[in-house]
Amino acid sequence: MSTAWFTKALLPWYREHYRPLPWRETRDPYRIWLSEVILQQTRVDQGLAYWERFVARYPTIMDLAAAPEGEILRLWQGLGYYSRARNLLSAAKQVVQDHGGHFPADHAALCSLKGVGDYTASAIASICFDLPEPVVDGNVYRVLARIFGNGTPIDSTAGRKEFRALAAQLLDPKHPGDHNQAVMELGATVCTPQKPLCGQCPLANKCIARKADRIAELPYKAGKTKTRTRHFNYLHIAVEDGIYLHKREGRDIWQGLWELPLIESDRPLGASAMAKRIALTIGPTAVITAKHGPVKHLLSHQVIFAVFWTCVLPKKARPPKGWVRVSWKKLDRHALPRVMECHFQEHRPESRGGRKPYLRPPIH
Numbered sequence: 001m002s003t004a005w006f007t008k009a010l011l012p013w014y015r016e017h018y019r020p021l022p023w024r025e026t027r028d029p030y031r032i033w034l035s036e037v038i039l040q041q042t043r044v045d046q047g048l049a050y051w052e053r054f055v056a057r058y059p060t061i062m063d064l065a066a067a068p069e070g071e072i073l074r075l076w077q078g079l080g081y082y083s084r085a086r087n088l089l090s091a092a093k094q095v096v097q098d099h100g101g102h103f104p105a106d107h108a109a110l111c112s113l114k115g116v117g118d119y120t121a122s123a124i125a126s127i128c129f130d131l132p133e134p135v136v137d138g139n140v141y142r143v144l145a146r147i148f149g150n151g152t153p154i155d156s157t158a159g160r161k162e163f164r165a166l167a168a169q170l171l172d173p174k175h176p177g178d179h180n181q182a183v184m185e186l187g188a189t190v191c192t193p194q195k196p197l198c199g200q201c202p203l204a205n206k207c208i209a210r211k212a213d214r215i216a217e218l219p220y221k222a223g224k225t226k227t228r229t230r231h232f233n234y235l236h237i238a239v240e241d242g243i244y245l246h247k248r249e250g251r252d253i254w255q256g257l258w259e260l261p262l263i264e265s266d267r268p269l270g271a272s273a274m275a276k277r278i279a280l281t282i283g284p285t286a287v288i289t290a291k292h293g294p295v296k297h298l299l300s301h302q303v304i305f306a307v308f309w310t311c312v313l314p315k316k317a318r319p320p321k322g323w324v325r326v327s328w329k330k331l332d333r334h335a336l337p338r339v340m341e342c343h344f345q346e347h348r349p350e351s352r353g354g355r356k357p358y359l360r361p362p363i364h
């Protein structure tokens with residue numbers, strides 16, 4: 001199949017209409033990699049400020065590789081998907097230790113960096129090193145599925161293979177970087193999921209979905225990923241000038257971030273059931289004085305129902321291992337998941353006009 005028409009229509013459109021973003025003004029793999037990692041699952045308008053902060057704080061990959069993980073997580077706060085931030089640090093260390101501080105100009109070697117998959121490796125390889133590697137992200141799936149009227153499920157192994165092969169066939173070997181960015185840009189700004197701007201599309205006269213009125217059904221997905229529902233019971237235990245926190249460990253969401261001490265349950269708990277669970281965790285003398293929530297928090301594959309239980313500990317009580325007293329002044333030095341950030345925006349002394357918030361009578 002001749003595919004020259006694709007890039008012939010697309011490249012001039014891209015060169016005239018692309019959004020001038022700072023990572024498009026450079027071919028520095030470090031800055032481009034940073035933008036790719038930040039922009040996965042994040043809108044450009046939101047990601048831009050993060051990219052600027054990272055570049056300002058860590059101008060080179062050496063600076064990033066030498067940074068403490070807590071500091072990176074803190075800078076990442078609000079973007080979610082914190083494993084990406086941890087991978088950022090691991091990959092930076094790999095580039096410094098194994099490649100002398102230079103990104104390798106090779107797709108397979110790029111894929112061996114922590115957190116770098118086919119998509120990011122292809123973006124870096126094509127944009128920075130002119131290597132003919134096709135990029136396939138959500139925008140590319142949408143554009144290709146619609147233009148070619150391809151209904152193969154994009155969430156199947158066969159679909160992923162088929163679309164990658166199609167993207168490779170279409171790729172302009174003389175301008176792989178611009179070509180890849182052009183397809184992604186078309187998907188991001190014109191061929192949008194809802195109400196695409198077909199009147200402005202440089203490929204409209206070739207688009208099968210438009211001609212056959214199949215835009216709404218493409219790209220096709222076979223099945224939705226299952227969503228897990230979780231119930232988080234947070235213990236808000238204020239001490240004189242601060243609060244108890246603990247750091248999340250293990251292979252779970254928000255690894256390495258700080259949160260209130262947590263009791264997870266498989267269903268919503270009432271006050272008496274919660275009191276029993278607290279007794280098992282910190283002893284029977286803790287008293288619940290208030291409850292706030294549930295607050296619903298959506299992640300990509302999880303729904304969290306967070307309930308905040310305010311408790312009072314007797315002065316001599318010994319908190320469990322892993323709990324750390326953090327003063328209100330130092331709270332902002334800790335990387336927090338979004339659900340905690342929102343909680344503390346409302347429930348810290350200065351946000352309540354200096355009033356002590358949790359001195360209501362016990363609830364049962």
Ligand code: SF4
Nearest residue numbers: 191196198201204207
């Ligand atoms: S014509 Fe419309 S549906 Fe087809 S690729 Fe262009 S914007 Fe997308």
